[in-house]
Amino acid sequence: MTSPVPRRPTQTVAEFARYLRTETTGGLILLAATAIALIWANSPIGDVYRTIRDFELGPELFHLNLTIGEWAKDGLLAIFFFVVGLELKRELVVGELSKIKQAALPIVGAIGGMLIPAALALSIAWGEPGIDKAWAIPVATDIAFALGVLALTGSNLPSSARVFLLSLAVVDDLGAIIVIAVLFTASFDLVAGAIALVALALYAFLQHKRVRTPWLYVPLALITWIAVHSAGIHATIAGVALGLLTRVHADKDEEHAPAVRLEHRLQPWSAGFAVPVFALFAAGIEVSGESMTEVFTTKLPLAIMAGLLAGKLLGIFGFSFLAVKLRIADKPKDVQWRDIAALSVLGGVGFTVSLLITELSLDGEATELAKAAVLLASAAASLLAAAMLIRRSKAHAHEGTD
Known part of the structure; x- marks a missing residue:
């Protein structure tokens, strides 16, 4: 009896390259949507933007009378988080995060990249409302922006550096998912929660029985989303849960596992439509000299910017360095500490999920100031990281010619 053929390194790199190309395009579309939102919200027809964003649509049944902006946040982002769930499941079962020694470095780095920014933000804005x-x-x-910047500026970096960033971003997303689930569940409807659990159990059962028809899965996914939303849990958690329950091992008669097929089909819709539409309605803040002054003189937005710019660098790089020195993890031989530093700065591109958490955690003027802080910090992190990555890419190219 022959043993199964192991996954070849070239296959892993090719698959990762495909992901990078998709996210590069998605990152550019996301950037365009953000620019349109800012220009539109501050133009003479800015009232039209706000009217569309705040227009209610949907039945009151199951609390589905949401604004257009809320549909983008709760509905379209569920697609994004479903893709994240698929990616997370695949990485945990058959990818880089399935190997403890290789997974240790990005996992520890991601933990540092969550703890230090949070601690820094709390220390700066302690006592501030919200x-x-x-x-x-x-x-x-933000996976889309971070990988997009890396693909555009770090073409000569070793593949292990790119895998480190992807793994780190996936673990980071898992942390953000847990935060959203725990921090923003104010009340819980037991009946709706039970329906959600039954729907998820049925989804898992159908996956186990190798049922492949979308005529069952699509209605089941909608039921799960509505139930999770009605239960009082943020609806994007439904997408993550469904993604984590999707099968990642292909059967003998399958070219690809369901998780891979769904990721290939939904990735363009997530990166090219769902996330940009969310950004269109989330990034439209009113910019003025007074508001920009407040961003740089008010503790809360300063705390957010410090967390993304300084906290991410100190957390990711610092924890990664300690993990290697304490022999908890191994640093890839072809990756230098300057590469890790550049990738740590790139981790400060918060954007999509940071904007989502901003909308969930704040209201009124504080929301606008926090969004401005997220946009400014993400832009600064991407530009600084791009400059560092270009320099590191040139250094690796020079080493390759020696």
């Missing part, structure tokens, strides 16, 4: 939940805003890293 900081009891807003400390979570700088915890997140």
Whole structure:
């Protein structure tokens, strides 16, 4: 009896390259949507933008009378988080995070990249209204933007550096998911929660029985989403749960496992439509000299910017360095500490999930100031990281020619 053929390194790199190319395109679309939102919200027809964003749509049944902006936040982002769930499941079962020694470095780095920004934000804005939940805003890293910047500026970096960033971002997303589930569940409807659990159990059962028809899975996914939303848990958690229950091992008669097929099909919709539409309605803040002054003189937005810019660098790099020195993890031989430093700065691109947590944790003027802080810090982190990555890419290219 022959043993199964192990996954070849070239297959892993090729699959990762495909992911990078998709996220690069998605990152550019996301950037365009953000620019459109800012220009539109501050134009003479800014009232039209706010009217559309705040227009209610949907039945009151199951609390589905949401605004357009809320549909983008609760509905479309569920697709994004479903793709994240698929990626997380695949990485944990058959990918880089399935190997303890290789997974240790990005896991420890991601933990540091969550703890230090949160601690820094709390220390700066302690006592400020809303900081009891807003400390979570700088915890997140945006996969689309981070991988997009890396693909555009770090073409000569070793593949292990790119795998480190992807693994780190996946673990970071898991942390953000836990924060959203725990921190923003104010009340819980037991009946709706029970329906959600039954729907998820049925989804897992159908996966186990190798049922493949979308005619069952699509209605089941909608039922799960509605039940989770009605239960009082943020609806994006439904996407994550469904992704984690999807099968990642292909059968003999399958070219790809369901998780891989669904990721390939939904990734373009997530990166090219769901996330940009969310950004369109989340990033439209009103910019003025007075508001920009407040961003740089008010503790809460300063705490967010410090968390994303300084906290991510100190947390990811510091924890990674300690993990290697304490022999908890191994640093890839072809990756230098300057590469890790550049990737740590890139971790400060919070954007999508940071904007989501901002909307969940704050209201009124504080929301606008926090969003401005997220956008400014993410832009600064991406530009600084891009400059560092270009320099590191040139250094690796030079080493390759020696």
